[in-house]
Ligand SMILES: C/C(=C\Cc1cc(O)c2ccccc2c1O)CCC[C@H](C)CCC[C@H](C)CCCC(C)C
């Protein structure tokens with residue numbers, strides 16, 4: 001299953017950023033900025049962006065930690081990381097971001113390393129949510145936060161119907177124009193499998209986080225799970 005997921009993101013890498021902009025009417029930038037703010041990353045911090053993809057959240061973290069900080073972006077899609085590296089070169093980077101091709105279910109870092117972490121549209125795509133949250137907990141310093149942004153199914157039936165309509169009539173047809181229908185058709189069933197905000201909180205507390213809060217955004221079509229390690 002993880003090979004299938006890796007292949008999806010390898011294949012969509014060349015158009016991923018552009019489609020996100022078009023399909024979210026640019027709103028994803030706001031949702032990502034909110035996520036980085038909720039991570040409480042600050043100047044001088046050492047930060048981790050899990051499932052970094054083409055680097056959107058890692059770049060935002062870099063701007064917050066400044067030249068005295070450090071940022072690591074981890075993803076198992078080599079094609080996504082290539083895009084992140086290309087983007088790195090085309091913009092003045094303070095600090096330089098370290099891009100690592102690895103599985104977030106088995107992070108190549110020692111315990112208690114990071115002052116803050118982000119994960120944007122990654123938790124829904126990993127094959128073992130509990131294990132992923134355990135790894136996040138392991139590598140965070142005591143008192144550190146992680147902010148985890150993802151889609152989910154809204155509670156409100158009208159919002160759910162709109163979300164599904166949007167996916168069926170805008171997202172997948174636009175992806176189909178680019179020969180990526182199957183890759184984007186994957187989103188809907190991934191939403192069906194993904195736990196609600198309340199269940200995400202329960203899982204986070206069960207793996208050992210001292211606090212876990214889920215903030216619905218975008219009319220409850222997205223959400224940010226903020227967890228703290230004590
Ligand atoms: C940045 C966004 C999605 C990232 C993303 C996550 C995935 O799991 C994927 C899986 C397979 C292919 C692609 C992705 C993927 O791009 C969010 C913006 C892009 C969304 C595809 C747009 C969908 C937005 C909401 C359903 C509706 C928003 C309506 C509002 C009026 C903008």
Ligand SMILES: C[S@@+](CC[C@H](N)C(=O)[O-])C[C@H]1O[C@@H](n2cnc3c(N)ncnc32)[C@H](O)[C@@H]1O
Pocket residue numbers: 002005006009010050051052053054055056057074075076077080102103104105119120121122125126127
């Ligand atoms: C929807 S993209 C999100 C990319 C980026 N965070 C963003 O916000 O645009 C999901 C990313 O998670 C990565 N991913 C999924 N499962 C992973 C795993 N087990 N280990 C590492 N990366 C993984 C995929 O390769 C993909 O780049």
